[in-house]
Every structure is written in C-alpha cells, then in structure tokens.
Amino acid sequence: MVRKKVVIKYLGYILLFNALFLFISAMISYVQKENSLNALLFSAVLTAILGGFPQIFVEKIEEISFQEGLAISVLGWIITCFIGMIPFYIWGGEFTLVNALFESVSGYTTTGASILNDVEALPKGLLFWRISTSFIGGVGIILFVLLVLPEKKGVQASFYRSEVSDLSKMSFRIRSRHIIRIITTVYFSLIILETILLKMLGMSFFDALSHSFSTVATSGFSTRNLSVAAFQNPWMEIVIMFFMLLSSLHFGLIFLTITRQKQNIFTSLPVRSYVIVMFIGIILITLQLTHEKIFDFWESLRYASFQVISLASTTGLVTADTSVWPIFSILLLCYYTIQCGMVGSTSGGLKFDRIYLFFSSVKKQLKLIIHPEGIYAVRMNKKAIEHDLELQIMVFIVLYILTFSVTTLLLSAMGVDGMTAFSASIATIGNVGPGFGDVSSFGNYAHLPDAAKYLLSANMLLGRLEIMNVFALFMMLGGKK
Amino acid sequence: MIKSLKIKILLSFTLLIFMLLGAGIMSIFEFSNIGDSVDKVLKNNYQSIESAKKMADALERENNGILLWLIGDRDSGMEAIHHSDSTIRKAISETDSNITEAEEPEYISAIIQAYDLYHTSVLKIVDDGSSLGEGKNRFEMETQTLFFNTKKAINYLMALNQDQMYRQSGIVKEKSRRAMMPAIVSIAAAVIFVLLFNFFIAIYFSHPIKKLINSIKEFYPEKGRLNAHISSQDEFKTLEEEINNLIYRLLKKRDNVTE
Incomplete structure (x- = not known):
C-alpha cells in the first residue's frame, strides 16, 4: 500500500531542493540587477513554502516501500517540471504557458530542446535557472535528495530500486548509499574539471560553468543562440566532445577506472563497442561531407565528430547546421539519436547497452534455432544476463519504438511534416534535443503547434523515466496488482 | 520535529500568509512598474512628439513668413519669421531637456544644424533686401531645399518617439501580463x-x-x-x-x- 503522506513528504523534499537553486538564480539576478529577480524570488519562496509545508505535519519516516519509492520517483519528476516552469512563465518574453512547460521539461529531462528563438535575450539569473534544471535532472533529482537526507536503510534501497535501472545496477557491486555517492562524485568532478578547462581556453566563467552543466548532464542547453558554434574554437570543441563522450558512459565504470580497478571503461566490451560504433559513424559522415565538397577533410572530421558524439551522448550541443547535410549523413545521425548513450550515465533514451544486448539476444535465438537443445546465455562483461532482465529489455525496446511511432503519427496528424515529426519524436524521447527538418540543430521547437509541444513534453518525460516506470505507476494508481 | 498540533496549524497558516503576502507584494510591484511605464510613455515620448509637432508647425509658418516677405508683405512676413524662430528654438530646448532615447541627442543636433542653415538662408534673403526676382530665385535654389531638410530632421525625431511609444505600449502590455502572473500562480498554489x-x-x-x-x-x-x-x-x-x-x-x- 502506498502511504500518501510519505509520498507528499518526499515530494516536499524535492521541492525544497529546487527552491535552493531558485534562490541561487535569484541571487545572480540580484547581483546583475536584472528584471528576472522578482520572478525567480517569488518562485523560490512559493516552492519553498509548498515544499516545507508537508515537513510540518508528516513525522520522520523510517522506511518506505518499493511502490512508495516508485510513486515518489515518477511524481517527483512530474511535479519538478511543473515547478520549474513557474519562473519562466512569470518572467514572460517568449514563455507562454506551454513554452514554459516545454522548456522546463526539456531542462529537467536533459533533452535540451528549446522553444527560444533568442536565448541571449534571457537575463543571466534566468539563464542560470534554465541550466540548473539540466544540472538537477542530469543525475536525477531523487538521487540528489537522497544525498542530502540522513541515511536510512529502507528509504535508500527503495529509491535506488525505483530510480536506477536493473541494467545499470550490474556495474555496481556495492551498497546503494555508496553508489549514490559515486555517481554524484563523478558528476561533480567532471563538471569542475570541464569548467576549469573551458575557462582556461577563454570562455567566461558563467559560460564555462553553464556549458559544463550542459555537457555533463548531457542536456545541450547553451547560453548562446549558435550553441558551441558561437565560440568558433576547435580546442573548446575538443574539450566538450571529450566530456560529452565521458558523460555518456556508465559513471560506475568511470569511478572504477579512476580507482584503477580491473573492470573499467577500457576493459568493458559494451563501452568498446559503443566507441567503435561512434567511430564508424564519424568516418562515414566525414567521408561523405568531404566527397560532397561541403567541407574540406579536416573541417568535415571536426563537425562530424562533434555532431556524432553530441547526438549519440544525447547532449545536443551544436557546431554545424546538420539539416543541410546529405541524406545518408542525416540518417546516420538519426540512428545515433535513437541509439543514445550508455546505462548508468546521465544520458536518456534507449541506451546503447540495450541495443548491444538486443543483438546478443538475437544471436542467442539464432543459435537456438540451429541447436534447439543447447543452453546459451546473453552476456554482458562476461556476466550472464538473467532471462527476466533479457525479456524486460525486449519489452522496453518494443515500448520505446511504439511510443515514438505513435508520437510521430500524432505529430503528422497535427500538420507537422514527416521528417520534423519523426526526428522530433526520436529526439525528445531519446532526450537528445535537436532533430532534423524544422527542428534541426540551429532551429528550435517554437513554431510547433501547442498540442505538439504538450505531446513532446510528455515524450521527454517518458524517455527520462524509461517508460516502464510511468506505466507501472499508472497501473498502481489504477489499483491493479 | 514539531509535536504540537497547535504549532503545526499556526505554522501552516503562517506559510499561507507568507505565500499570499509574497504574491500581493509582487503584484503591487509589477503594477507600480506599469504605472511608471505609462508615465514614461505619456510624459516623455508624447511630450517629445508634441515638441516636434510644434517645430514642424513653426517651420511651416516661418516658410510662409518668407513667402509673405517676398510678395511684399514685409512686416507680416518678418513678424512670422521672428515668432516662428523663437517657437522652434523653445521647442528644441524643451526636447533637449526631455531626452528619453539614446539616439535622441543626435537627432536634435541634426535638427539644430538643419534649422540653423535654413534660418540663415531666410535671413540672408531678408538682410540682402533682394528684389522679388532675386529673392524668389534664392528661395527656390537654396531655402526651399534647406526647409525640406529641416522638416525631414524633425520628422525623424517624431518617428523615433512614435516608435518608442509603440514599443513602450508593448512593454506595458507585457508588464500587465507579468503583473497578473503571480496572482494566477498564487491561486494555483493556494x-x-x-x-x-x-x-x-x-x-x-x-x-x-x-x-x-x-x-x-x-x-x-x-x-x-x-x-x-x-x-x-x-x-x-x-x-x-x-x-x-x-x-x-x-x-x-x-x-x-x-x-
């Protein structure tokens, strides 16, 4: 049974955590003497009040059930997205109700799709809030909340079960509390390191921090209208590419690599395959761009590498207008938009590990056709995958394809052209951000109909929550066992 | 952990009061901002537009004055010229003391420059005491062109303030929307x-x-x-x-x- 007061108490903690970032954004606005101060301060106070209210009534919780953890996790994301839109909506400008919601969902789910035509018109305080939503969403607000809450056995375990996928847990062999610490330590370390490097390469501190938040959270929000292309600095692009790639790998593996363990990113077979697949894409696109005389070889390599890594890691930062690239390159990039990063990282979407296991499973089925009596197992890093998990992955892939197919159909029904509808669907469910057609790398989602924006917002949330959790919660709320 | 129900209820109502107070203060602030913007539109831009209109009218009268002078009605002509000159100079100084836009000083100095040239040309016709033919010739060749240049400079100033007024009305509209937002959000939160x-x-x-x-x-x-x-x-x-x-x-x- 789900105890409502427990769910409300933890949702309150989530709101309080958001309020903290709203207060920081308001402080930036105050220092910069901007007109976004009122909107941010008011939102901060309101969020703090709504978050603090349940803490007055509800007593300390010693243990929560898995169902309660699931409800808190899913509802936490939804409520956070609604709270995140308040400062945008109050501030105004390009933010209508639907636009504010879209931008907030895009930030928290680390999608990075935007409805803004002019990002640079935003005051710094609001820009910081926008990028903060990605920072919070990158590692997951629930994990952040757990980090600051006092350690409680039952609470940690339930949240961990509901927030971290079974596949992701495979690279961890330690207690949930430590895993949360590892994830956040890697997350913060990458952000600090990237900020320092970008600052050294000549970015302003604000831009460096914002782009580090954006890269490590794999969100793709930029402080510039032209994204990374605005800086025209190949060294900055290399740094960002490196961190995009790193942030799309399993954080547990990164930690194991740093602590020089046997199992690390260099020995992991899925990581090797992931990098090889990306490398193949980069080479193919580079060759086509050079052959079609769009750029010379080195420029082709520069832009192809950045775009492939950006889309495959689900970041969505941009250095070139990919909508004008040849169709073969666009289709390859579409594949990376579907493939996404690896489990245990900040990237969303389908995840490369699932594709890897899908093909391993196909291989197993083919062997079973030849040797029906044989016993074969699907393996990942030499570990056999349980049949239940294998089935779960297959169901997830089917649901994923079904969801973006339905979204594509619905968008087409709203009058959106085929390429835009398809790429917007895969870019939002995969939490990638930029697509092709009208929502290409230098374009945005502003011109889409309001209904399409609501639909794509739901898509982003489904992608971030890995679909199954949402359906499970609805089933639970519907009273089905 | 608070155990007393009395304190819990008291704290809850305090939070509610804070929330409503916050919404109220913010709405008051935003509405007072609207007031300032409306004031800016009415007092500053509208005043500049009025001054520009005055300049344009006086310029027309000065032009009529020189024409009167040329056709022989020298006293009426001179009176119109002097009266218009003082009106234009007064309107220029009014505009100069009411600068609202960054580009406005540039526009005003352009008017002063153009008008000085025009007025000098008018006075040249008067001071030379030229015959009708000579005066008419100078008027057509020089004064008339300078008249149009001055008029153009005045029109630019008027257009600048009109544009700004239009923009300000947009800002006022946006601000009134912003002033409503805290109330709407607060209602939902309440x-x-x-x-x-x-x-x-x-x-x-x-x-x-x-x-x-x-x-x-x-x-x-x-x-x-x-x-x-x-x-x-x-x-x-x-x-x-x-x-x-x-x-x-x-x-x-x-x-x-x-x-």
Missing part, C-alpha cells in the same frame, strides 16, 4: 495548499478522532487499556494516554470499593 491542508486535517485530526471514538465504543473494563493506535506524538496521543490514566484510576477506585 488551491494545492488548501488540498494538502485538507489532507493533513483528515490524517491528523479526523482519523485520530475516529480512532478514539471507535476504541471508546469497543472498550469494556476487562480490556484494562484503551488502544486507539494513535501513531502521532501530538495532543491526540496525550489524550489517549490521559484516557488510559483515567481508566486506570477508575478501575483502581472500583477495585478499592469492591474490597
């Missing part, structure tokens, strides 16, 4: 707050009362203790304990009486 409050009242007031009523209904002396299963540590728990103390005292008294 609704959520009330729903939550209602939920907590049900959990922490109605349920314990019901539990106490049911346990009292089902109580009989042989049980010894009343167990209402109150999980909170507030006044209801104290009440449950006090009822048990009362039962204990009553049972003790009864046992004493029986002995």
